[in-house]
Amino acid sequence: MTAVEAVRLLRSHELSPLDLVDASIARIEAADPVINALPLRRFEAAREEARNFRAPAGDESAAPGWLAGLPIAVKDYNDVAGMPTTCGSPILADAVAERSDLTVARLQRRGAIALAKSNVPEFAGANTFNTVFGATRNPWNPELTVGGSSGGSAAALAAGMVWLATGNDLGGSLRIPASYCGVVGLRPSVGRVPRPESCVPFDPLWVEGPMGRCVADVALMLDAQAHFDRRDPLSVPAPATSFLDAVLQPAAPRRVGFSADLGVGRVDAEVARICEAAVRRFAGAGADVTGEHPDFSGAFEAFHTLRANLVAAVRGPLLERHRESICPEIVWNIEKGLQQGGADVARAERLRGELFMRLDRFFAHHDLLACPTVAMPPYPVAQRFPTHIDGEALHSYIDWMYLTFVLTLTGCPAISVPVGLTSDGRPVGLQLLGRPRGDGPLLAAARVLEQLAGMDTLVPRRPS
Numbered sequence: 001m002t003a004v005e006a007v008r009l010l011r012s013h014e015l016s017p018l019d020l021v022d023a024s025i026a027r028i029e030a031a032d033p034v035i036n037a038l039p040l041r042r043f044e045a046a047r048e049e050a051r052n053f054r055a056p057a058g059d060e061s062a063a064p065g066w067l068a069g070l071p072i073a074v075k076d077y078n079d080v081a082g083m084p085t086t087c088g089s090p091i092l093a094d095a096v097a098e099r100s101d102l103t104v105a106r107l108q109r110r111g112a113i114a115l116a117k118s119n120v121p122e123f124a125g126a127n128t129f130n131t132v133f134g135a136t137r138n139p140w141n142p143e144l145t146v147g148g149s150s151g152g153s154a155a156a157l158a159a160g161m162v163w164l165a166t167g168n169d170l171g172g173s174l175r176i177p178a179s180y181c182g183v184v185g186l187r188p189s190v191g192r193v194p195r196p197e198s199c200v201p202f203d204p205l206w207v208e209g210p211m212g213r214c215v216a217d218v219a220l221m222l223d224a225q226a227h228f229d230r231r232d233p234l235s236v237p238a239p240a241t242s243f244l245d246a247v248l249q250p251a252a253p254r255r256v257g258f259s260a261d262l263g264v265g266r267v268d269a270e271v272a273r274i275c276e277a278a279v280r281r282f283a284g285a286g287a288d289v290t291g292e293h294p295d296f297s298g299a300f301e302a303f304h305t306l307r308a309n310l311v312a313a314v315r316g317p318l319l320e321r322h323r324e325s326i327c328p329e330i331v332w333n334i335e336k337g338l339q340q341g342g343a344d345v346a347r348a349e350r351l352r353g354e355l356f357m358r359l360d361r362f363f364a365h366h367d368l369l370a371c372p373t374v375a376m377p378p379y380p381v382a383q384r385f386p387t388h389i390d391g392e393a394l395h396s397y398i399d400w401m402y403l404t405f406v407l408t409l410t411g412c413p414a415i416s417v418p419v420g421l422t423s424d425g426r427p428v429g430l431q432l433l434g435r436p437r438g439d440g441p442l443l444a445a446a447r448v449l450e451q452l453a454g455m456d457t458l459v460p461r462r463p464s
Contacts, residue, residue, distance in 0.1 A: 003070060003163035003217035004244070010068035011061075017050035017069025017113060020163075024071045024115055028161045034142055037155035038073055038162075039133040040083055040117035046071060049113050064242035065223030067111035073156045073165040076117045077149070078104050078196065078208075088122040088130030091322045101196035102231055103166065103208045110224040118152030118165060122327045123315055126176050126401050127385055128152055131327075135381050138181060139460040140427055144378040147180035149173040153211050154181035158460055164221045165211045168195075171307060172373075172404025174209050175416040179373035179429025182418040182455065184218045184446070185211045189437050190411040191236040193222070194229035200313050201233050204411055205306060214456040215417065215447040219243040222439065239440060246440040250447040252285035253367035259293040260372060264300060265402045266390040267375045274428045275372040278419035281452040293369060294358040298351035299406035304396070305340060305348035307405070312337025329385070329397045352409045359410050363435050368445055371403055373416040373429035403431065413439045415446045418455040 009015040025043050032038055053069040055061040061068070079085050079097035086092045100108060108114065119136045121128050128151025129135035136151045138144040139159040146155045150167030154177035157165055167174040169187040178185025186209050193208040195201075210221035219242075226238040258279045260272035283289050311333045318326065319334050326334075362369065375389050386400040387393065394400055407414050416429035430449065434442030450456045 002214055003212055004220055006163050007068050007070055007220065010070060017053045018047065020069070021046050021050040021071045021113060021115060024162055028116065031159045031161060034137065035139055035155050035159050036134055036136050037118055037152040037159065038116035039119055040076060042080070042083060042114065042116065045082070046113050046115045053113070055111070061111070064244060065110050065220065065225070067107070067224055069111055069113060070163055071113045071115040072107065073116050073118045073153055073162045074104055074114050075150055075153050075166045075168065076120045077168060078166060080104055080114045080117060083117060086132050088120045088132055089325070090131055091318060091325050093132050102194055102229060103196050103225070106194070106227065107166070107224055112224065115162060118150070118156055120152060121148045123330050124170065124311065124333070125149055125329060125385070125397070126172060127383070128177070129381070137381055138378055140182060140425060143380060144426065145180065145381045145383070147176040147374070147378070150185065150211060151177045154178055154183050154185065157181065157183045157211060157213050160459065163212070164217060166208065167211045168206060168208045169408070170206045170310070171303065171398060171408055172401045174211060175373050175404050175414060175429070175431060176401060178211060178416040179418070180378045180427060182427035182458065182460070183211060183213050184215055184415065184417055185209070186218050186222065186415045186443070187408070187413065188222060189413045189439055191232070191234040192413070192439055193225040194227065194232035194235040197231055198314070200310060203310055204234065205310060205408055215443060215450050216244060216247045219247040219443050241440060243440055243443055246444045247447045250444040251441070252282060252448045253287050253445045255288045255290065255366045256282050256368045256370055257290050257292040257362065257366045258370045259291065261375070262293055262296045262371055262403065262406060264296045264406065265375060266392045267372060268377060268390055270422050271372050271375065271377055271428055274420040274422070275430045278430045278449065278453055279370045282449065285448055285452065290366070292362070292366065294355070294362045296355065296406050299355055299409055300402065302348040302351035302355070303405045303409055305344050306352070307398070308333055308337035308340060309345055310337070355409055356411070359412070367435070367441070369433040371431050373404065373431040375400060375403055377422050377426040377428060407431070407433050412436050413442045415442055417446050417449050417453065419449070419453040420455065
């Protein structure tokens with residue numbers, strides 16, 4: 001059952017919130033001993049909320065994005081009142097939130113019931129393992145990673161534990177696990193979803209966003225999340241047309257540019273073939289598919305510098321007191337941010353600005369840019385991070401994520417849609433980048449792709 005179908009049945013009172021909470025709990029108890037996606041749970045509190053659930057008076061429950069008592073998973077980087085927010089770190093293992101953060105509280109006001117919190121890498125990263133809860137395993141093959149950092153959320157969706165889950169995205173944390181688990185993850189436009197209050201409220205790299213098993217479910221969740229909130233200085237009002245309405249009347253793009261590597265890295269040959277075949281299907285829907293893409297020169301350098309600057313700003317104060325308790329990749333990233341100078345940051349900002357101007361010229365003649373979500377299929381869960389792509393050595397723990405992080409720099413909405421499986425059954429996602437603030441048209445185009453690819457009804461065969 002999709003989230004859209006579940007909410008329709010909740011609205012019509014054919015199902016109750018308690019029915020769905022109990023169904024989710026049963027599935028979590030059956031599958032999560034293998035997957036380890038949802039280590040922090042509030043089952044009895046969720047049951048109590050479901051028993052007492054009442055729609056608010058007035059128009060709120062008729063507005064777009066009303067979730068009507070649907071249970072969801074919340075990523076363990078977000079606060080849920082009365083639950084720990086560990087961020088996958090032993091430093092924060094006992095840090096219990098007094099209140100739900102801005103993002104979670106909005107979903108709760110829109111009728112969501114927080115059932116459990118999903119596993120994450122320590123602080124940041126794209127392989128979901130940590131010393132607090134261990135590793136999350138891929139429902140398609142438990143020997144493989146789910147990616148990250150929204151890995152627990154993606155795995156819970158793929159294994160049928162919940163209908164919707166929260167995620168956030170800096171360098172690909174919504175898109176990579178969606179690709180690796182065969183679900184849909186949307187990195188919305190900067191400002192589309194208000195973020196929790198933080199010490200870096202003006203940072204444009206990090207966004208909150210929705211994850212679901214199909215594009216319509218993601219659009220429903222974005223309707224619940226999108227609004228203006230003065231506590232996020234980058235937030236913008238929701239558009240006049242709901243995102244779900246845009247998806248239910250999908251329109252194919254007129255012109256799509258595709259590149260397997262965006263001209264800046266290597267890509268696994270099978271991943272490239274699957275993604276090119278998928279994007280060519282747009283031609284059958286009347287689109288012109290070209291091999292054009294913007295020049296991404298300098299994007300590697302810009303992202304590395306700006307990410308390090310952000311990580312140092314947010315996590316730097318922990319280094320002096322807790323260095324021995326922080327994983328080596330995060331120590332490296334904090335130190336990089338602390339050691340680079342103002343000239344490095346200034347150059348990165350110039351490179352990002354130049355990239356956006358080139359992208360703007362591309363969008364004068366194209367509706368979408370398409371590329372693989374990840375340059376390689378899911379790798380073994382015991383491997384901390386990839387060190388090579390197609391035989392070429394990588395230089396840092398994030399370099400294998402380049403297809404997502406160079407698109408982060410644009411601030412434009414990007415979505416990963418499942419489009420196929422490798423010969424040994426590993427999911428592959430195609431990434432679509434839309435115009436600035438073009439979340440609705442991007443979702444509509446993603447729905448067309450989803451219908452053409454036929455992956456939205458395919459589910460993992462394991463765990464049985």
